Amino acid sequence: MSLEDLYREIILDHYRNPRNRGDLPSPPALRVEGFNPLCGDEVVLYVDVVDDEGEGGDRVADIRISGQGCSISQSSASMMSAAVKGRTSAEARQLIRAFKAMMSIHEHRLDGDGREVVEAVAPNPEVKLGDLEALRGVVKFPVRIKCATLSWNTLAQALDDAQSTRGRSDQAKVEGA
């Protein structure tokens, strides 16, 4: 377990030259904050989710990142932004699952008898992580997993928010019709 496993060159590249840095007018973009209470790091995501009628539902048309953090949280956010930009929300969610699985994140759920079951996040094997594979070494440094997943959890929150906002406006359309 060496530092080179953690700080791969591509990670340092994204840290030094973060992609999609900045903000978007909000609204229409969603602005969602994520905090790592351990270290005080914060990430602010601006996510523009549009509804491409007949094109497979919601799509992440644009994404911007601001906030401060360590090389792991910043590079993870940068790579994430490059990976999800232009993807459908469903594809973005699959990427989130695949990334969390790589980070050995476990989920808690209740089984049929109401007992709590803890199991690894099961990704879709079809989903390819590409450059994000460089973050695999983080798993060997458990304290840093939260750094790597901060932006991903925040994106999941943004997609949930977008869905519920959409749900409300659809409801309004129905009620207005």
Add this chain to the structure above:
Amino acid sequence: MAHGIAPSVKADFPLLCQERRLVYLDSAASSQKPRAVLEAMDHYYENTHANVHRGVYRLAEQATAAFEDARSKVARFIGAPSAAGVVFTKNATEAINLVAHSYGRHCLPAGKAILLTEMEHHANLVPWLMLREETGVELRYLPVADDGRLVLDDLDRLLDGVGLVSVTAMSNVLGTLNPIRHLADAAHAVGAVMVVDGSQYVPHLPTDVAALGCDLLAFTGHKMCGPTGIGVLWGRDDLLDSMPAFLGGGEMITDVRLDGWKPNVLPWKFEAGTPPIAEAVGLGAAVDYLTGLGMDAVRAHEVELTTYALATLAERHGDDLRVFGPADPEGRGGVLSFAYHGIHPHDLSQVLDETGVCIRAGHHCAKPLMRRMGVNATARASFYVYNDESDVDALSEALLSASKFFA
């Protein structure tokens, strides 16, 4: 002798005597434990353990004596006039919560405000913020200057209408030693109660509650060579007497009926349930250990080491390294928060760990102070009796290797 702490004290700490060299620079978070403390706790469990203040058999009497003996040691250590004012808590956080719940909710005169500072640890902020949510009490804050000292220019105005002042004696981030006596005198002049968070002060400087001028003093055992799970609230007897009990249960009563209860006398009034007995014994041994070294010598050692660290880091790293807090080693404790090369503290700490150098990275449970300083995290190296100049040199070297990765 220059500082009076022999380099051989490191041999007293088993964890620091491993094969792989450990440069432990995080004592402000928690100190390591000398063998004497570990042995005292083992000895207690192997020979003396029973519940305290309950049984009449000899073993229970011995356990009670060991527990109360520890209380007396702590009282002597802080110059308390009696052991009755020494209340054992879980930690300093619980001690301050006790004050916020008991004094804050029941004794603070209506309409009186509370004065804190911008440099407080969350332990001396959140209990008061919770109190404000409940009672609407006004909270005021002494500002922090860029050099890490409290700004006292507006003290008189800020104290007008204040019923309680609660201030850290030494910042866990900046190392700043605050003018507690001055603040206590000013607080008393307006009839306010003076609470001091001594978590970073009591382990490192000779402490005398009368000289500090405080009415209540909170500190914790694990930062002063003692075990986790035990802290102290010291208070003036008359003040503690006037405060209602905090937690209810066994030991804190003199009588219980189905329709009421009567509180115990001090200090047991504030010690509900079976207390941390072995931990108290361990804290007593820690106090003995520190007294054996001499707290004047501990302070002198840390001033000397801090002086060396400030000079060495400035010389080796120049403008690449920025230390937060007072520049004068006499005005600060051995806590150095710093920024290095723009490298995030998390990354810095991770790389330093490769060479066995343990520093803290983060907001140090002082997020408002971080915002005041315009950062969201710092790296922090903190010293104690077992650190020496070679530890500072190791830190300095390790920083250079970190810059390789990120600069």
